Amino acid sequence: SQDFGGLFLGFSFFLIVAALLLMAVLFQFALEQRRSEVGVLLALGFRAGRVRRLFVGEGGVIALGGAVLGGVLGLGFARAMIHGLSSIWREAVGGIPLGFHPQPATVAGGVAAAWLVATGTLWFALRRLARRPARELLQAAGSTGEEDEEVAAVGRRRGWLVLAVLCGLGAVGALASAWRAEQMAAAGGFFGGGAMLLIGGLALAQGWLKRLALAAKSQRPDWRSLALRGLTRRRRRSLATMALLAAGSFLIVSVGVFRLPDPRDTGRRDTGTGGFALVAESTQPVLYDLASAEGRDAYGLPDDLWQGGGVVAFRMREGEEASCLNLNRAQTPRVLGVNPEALASRGAFRFARMAKGLPRSLGWRALDREACLEAGFELGPDEVPAIGDAASIQYALGSRVGGVIPYRDERGREFKLRLVGAVANSILQGNLVIAEEEFVRRFPGEAGYRWFLIDAPADRRERVARELSRALADLGFEVTDARVRLAAFNAVQNTYLGTFQVLGALGLLLGSFGLGAVVLRNVLERRAELALMLAVGFPAERLQTLLLREHGWLLAGGLGIGVLSALLAVLPTVWKLGVPVPVGTLAVTLLAVAANGLLWAWAATRAAMRGNLIEALRND
Structure with missing residues (x-):
């Protein structure tokens, strides 16, 4: 059967990392x-290790409660997904x-691993904080002496550049293996390459922040x-x-790159319908x-039935369904x-790979x-x-071109x-096509034709379907609009992608919340500075x-790294399957994400600057 657990776990990995980052940021706050x-505590003689254990024990109790709550919510999420696949998304599983x-052991293992x-x-x-001298920790909370030391050393340390280069080379290797691999091995290459691209992009961002710090110190004071x-x-933050x-x-x-749009302009030969108006199948x-x-x-068909149209007939050998409508691996x-x-002269369908x-x-x-x-x-x-169809070959058959x-x-x-x-x-989808000559040689007992692709002008489509259904009813002749057939296949893929996009939405929610928390914390730390600026006019x-401009750069940098890494990571699969990238839909989605992030930053800024800032200046 098809196992999507690996894919779901792979996408969840990025969400888990995001959650751990957010937890680390909040704990650092x-x-x-x-x-x-x-x-x-350090000044009184407590060892750094004992201080770490004290605070980790305190945080561990909270983490245990969160892990248990997460396990319960995870069960509810899984139940909701199963219910959705059995009801509103039942076309994705063929109505099964x-x-x-x-499994209690699985749930317990997940809770333990999370904790x-x-x-x-x-x-x-906590490790870095507990290593710092007690005198430094007892100074003002806003001190950034360590950050200043790092800025001074930026010319000497190039670890971020080395890391970025190594991750880039690793990503190229992983994505190259994904290009050659099949199914789950290709997915592993995608996740590995994507993770390395993200790490490499963040390493470059670290170097960029260091250079910005140097530039800011050497520039005249302006906005x-x-x-x-x-x-x-606070560069780490x-x-x-x-x-x-x-x-x-x-x-x-x-995930959004592979989302398939509703079939449009299906009269073109290079679309998923091959330019055909109707698909038909007969039982006899x-x-x-x-x-x-x-x-x-x-068969008693009208003489003018094929005016402006035609039909391509296929012989058929029954076998297992090899499309996305079958949850099992077709053997x-x-x-x-x-x-x-008949197909070559029409230029029917677009070839993804040869x-x-x-x-x-x-x-x-x-x-x-x-x-x-x-x-x-040879x-x-x-x-x-x-x-065959590219998706059917890769996923339903587990093979490759x-x-x-x-x-x-x-025989x-x-x-x-x-x-x-x-x-x-x-x-x-669901079929493998061979030459009729080879078919007759291998299956001489399969007489006649049972599968049809039908050309018909738009204004005659309904009439052609009606006449064929009437005349060939005794043969179990069933006619379907090609757009409807393609939309049914697309709906299955989009439903699975929708379940993965739920993880993306959760990740962006964590990111937006993290951005808001960072803005709030940064502004609260600088209330005295902001009050002074207000006082001087x-x-x-x-x-x-x-403040919005300052944190807007963080938003743009984070989205830019994620988007570029994703596009590079999916390139092998996009080329392999011949999937058109929905640029418009992705652009609208990213604009909405950026607007959401700015909204969180604006709300956090307003909340932090509310109240009497001059009082903060007096207390400083």
């Missing part, structure tokens, strides 16, 4: 509030009823340099905020050519036999064994060229279907604009 308490069966990871994160966040000083004042936003936007974009074979005079007479897919020239050594211009003619041999493509004596599918003819003799090409997102509105 709490520690900064109590840094004088840590300083007092699904049940929710939680251990959370406690480890708290320990790591820009003030914003740069504020942005780089700024970097964590960018990482939160990058993880969420990575999830949204990497049609023995005559429906477009010929003999066929029209035999023996359905095979169709067609005259390759086997290595075959030009894409060969298209459907690659089903002709002689054409493959003339192009220098075929074994028991290999038959076959073409250039691979082979073992099959048996009607029980084994032969191999060699996948010489793949068409992009089409109504051919700076307008409050200008200060709010300054």
Whole structure:
């Protein structure tokens, strides 16, 4: 069967990292509030290790409560997803009823793992603070002496650049392996490459923040340099905020790239319908050519039925459903036999990939064994060229273009279907197409035609469907609008993507909350500074604009790293499947995300600047 657990876990990994980052940031805020308490304990003679254990024990109790609550909420989330797939999203699973069966050991293991990871994160966040001298911890909470030392050392330390280069090289290797690999191995390459791209992007962001800090110190005081000083004042905090936003936007974009739009302009030959208006299938074979005079007479079809249209008939060997409507892995897919020239002359469907050594211009003619041999493509004596839908080949069959599918003819003799090409997102999902000549040789007992692609002008589509259904009713002839068939396939993929995008939405929620928390904390730490600026005549509105501009750069940087990493990570799969990138939809989504982040930053700024700032100046 198809196991989507690995994909869900892979996407969840980025969400888990974002949650841990947010937890570390919030815990760091709490520690900064109590840094004088840590300083007092160290000054009284407590060892740094004992102080760490004290605070980690305190945070560990809270983390345990959060882990248990997360386990309960996780069960509720899983139950809701199963219910959705069994009701409003039932087309995604072909109407198969699904049940929710939680395993206590799995839940307990998840809670324990969450608590251990959370406690480890708290320990790591506390490690630096407990190492600092008691005298420094007892100074003003806003001190950034350590940050200043790092700025002075920026010219000497290039670790961020080395890390970025290493991650870039690692990402290239992972994505190259994803290009060659199949199914879950390709998914592993995608997640590994995406993670390394994110880390590399954040390493570059760290170097960028350091250089901004140097630039701000050397510039004349103006609004820009003030914003740069504020942005780089707490660089680790700024970097964590960018990482939160990058993880969420990575999830949204990497999933959104594969979201399929509603079929439009389906009259074009390079679309998923191949330019055909109707798809038909019969339970009994049609023995005559429906477009010929003999066929029209035999079945009582009107003479003008095919005016401005036509039909491509396929022989059919029954097999397992190999489309996204089947949750199981198809071992023996359905095979169709067609005259390759009937599709090649129409230029039907868009080819996503051809086997290595075959030009894409060969298209459907690659089903002709002689054409493959003339192009220098080697075929074994028991290999038959076959073409299928790219998604079906990769996911339903677990194979790839250039691979082979073992099959048996009607005499029980084994032969191999060699996948010489793949068409992009089409109504051919669930089928493998071979040349009619090879089909007749392998399955001579399959008489007539049982699967049809029908050309019809838009104004005659309904009439053609009605006449064919009437005349061929005794043969179990069922006609479907090609757009409806394609939309049904797209709905399944989009439903699965929707479940993954829920994780992206949660990641962005964490990122937005983290941005708001950082803005709030930064402004609260600088209330005295802002009060002084108000006292010397700076307008409050200008200060709010300054703060929004300062944190808007964090938002732009985080979204930029996440979006660019996602686009680079999905490139191998996009090229392999021939998926068109929905640029418009992604742009609207990212604009909404940016607006949401700015809203959180604005709300946090307003909340922090509310009240009497002059009082903060008196208390400083």
